[in-house]
Amino acid sequence: MNEDVAVKNKRLGRNLAIVAIAMFGFGYALVPLYDVLCEWKWIERDRPDAIKAIPETAYEIDKSREVNVEFMTTLNESTPMIFSAEMTQLKVHPGEYHTVNFYAENKTASPMVARAIPSFSPALTSTYFEKVECFCFSEQTFAPHEKKVMPMRFVLNPALPHEYKTITLSYTFFDNTQTAIKK
């Protein structure tokens, strides 16, 4: 192999290595890019960071139909808690306000920080499920063995499309105590 080719090979090898390193960065760039794309208006999905309170507005109650709202409670991995809802399902008219109580208990003898993350099925109904008050808006702090009653007040926006007859709302509690200590 002559000298020229050896130099060309080294240069091309180096340039391709730079491309590889840039692609490593691109992998990380996908993280913010994903958030940006998910906020585009035409991409609708429920996102944990879109959990926020909506001010109570008076809607006209749509008595003509009933939607079955189901509640599920889950604990992530081995989160040492007891977590349940006062009812497993509730029939509601769109536009009508309801409050549902959730119960949580810290099973450990030490303080605990936990966060409940909601998830909707069908996912597209999340936009019409308006919460005025929810324990999922912020992290919850529990004293040792503390029991809590946590209300969730919501309304279904009457603009909810008619094909949705059942909405499942699932909450998962994540134990964030370790992360909270680090902070």
Next chain:
Amino acid sequence: MSAVTAEHDHDDHHHDDHAHGPEKGWLRWVVTTNHKDIGTLYLVFALAMFFVGGTMAMIIRAELFEPGMQFVDPQFFNSMTTMHALVMVFGAVMPAFVGLANWMVPMMIGAPDMALPRMNNMSFWLLVAGILLLASTLFMEGGAPAGGWTLYPPLVLQTGKALPFAIFSVHLLGISSIMGAINIVATILNMRAPAMSLMKMPMFVWTWLITGFLLIAIMPVFAGAVTMLLTDKFFHTSFFDAAGGGDPVLYQHIFWFFGHPEVYVMILPTFGVASTIIPVFARKPLFGYSSMVYATAAIAFLAFIVWAHHMFTVGMPISGELYFMYATMLIAIPTGVKVFNWTATMWKGAMTFETPMLFSISFVVLFTLGGFTGLMMSIAPADFQYHDSYFIVAHFHYTLVPASIFMIMAAGYYWMPKWTGHMYNEKIGQLHFWLSAISVNILFFPQHFLGLAGMPRRIPDYAIQFSDWNMISSIGGFIFGASQLLFLYIVVDTIKGGTGEKVTDEVWEDAHKHGLEWTLPSPVPYHTFSTPPTVIPCDHD
């Protein structure tokens, strides 16, 4: 087609600017920078890993032979499915193609060696280190990774002590294949004989050039994704942790941005081998060479924009489902071009059916079948039924076993006489082919039925209505596994002398019209094309 002047190596022995032969002793294999030695190392390693991964598959099929738990506990079963996939993808199929590229690319383009020979050596030994690290997780507390080869969080974060080792092993394997890819791309772009223009390159070289670019683009993204897993687990970041504002679905997007092109990394060189072998045994030039090149490039481009078809059921917006559905269906067009071109190459050809050709023909048929089931799953609403069922298992095994694996073996049969100077035993070769081709269908075809009936993948036990097809599938699996020992026998036998028949330089009738490698002596000398060949055989217009 042009006439050929063979640039035999005996002219080159007068040069004194390079070593004359291989080093003596075993150290040769450790320090070698010769592309043929490194090609051999890669191929031998890939063959060994094929049997390791195959043993894991045998454990899986033994457990699934009957409903209920028989031999292994569920955790170990899931480790087996995960490790089988990782070993086969990163230890067997990819290294086998890198080995073939090492051996054949310089000989096909008239180059004396690879562009960066020292890096070539390093990328092989990093591969060995990566696979050993991966294998070591089998013996760790908590067992080897068992969350599937896709390493989805949050499940994979529950892996025991093995998690950081598995992640570092992925890093090593990634660095190894990036270095291999850089080397191959640099060789193809810089080292071609002056008369070898891009559009005269053999299809195998073309497919590897494009595969090389794919690898350089995607392996770092995968490395990034697993690094995020690592920091999520040990450094309290929240890329994928919902409790900290992250999103596990993000991992799936990043993974499949790597994962979809990755499956083309395993299939494009397969296409290249098929496009090399079929013309020789059909005794015709390859039909539609330039359309083959453009189809390969089109498939590589589409690979980057279809990833989310692996996650239709994740809860994507309807606009996303529709986009990924139609984009995925587009892939059928360039792939169809290829299948029709291979068929047209055989059309009215004076075909003979030696082992490499038998494997190639069965590849065209069975790969098309695997492609069609892929098309079925691209239909987003239908995919909800197929997702994570045995249907997808059947689909990707049809595109990997009777396609990638068969063509790697076909390449072995096709080039082994050139490498060793010995003819393999054609009778045993054909026996190996027929046993493999029949048993692979007994093994994987029933899995379509199981999947459509609702049997989930990655589960060690199943409902009794799935018993019959599972038993048939397992029997096929055992026959297939045992048949591969014939291949091992043939490889060893051929290296030791084979049939004893003296092979000619062109080995296959008129092969010198199809590729530069057949103008070299058999067995091929340690150094070739120290001076570039001046006349290039060209089996297309």
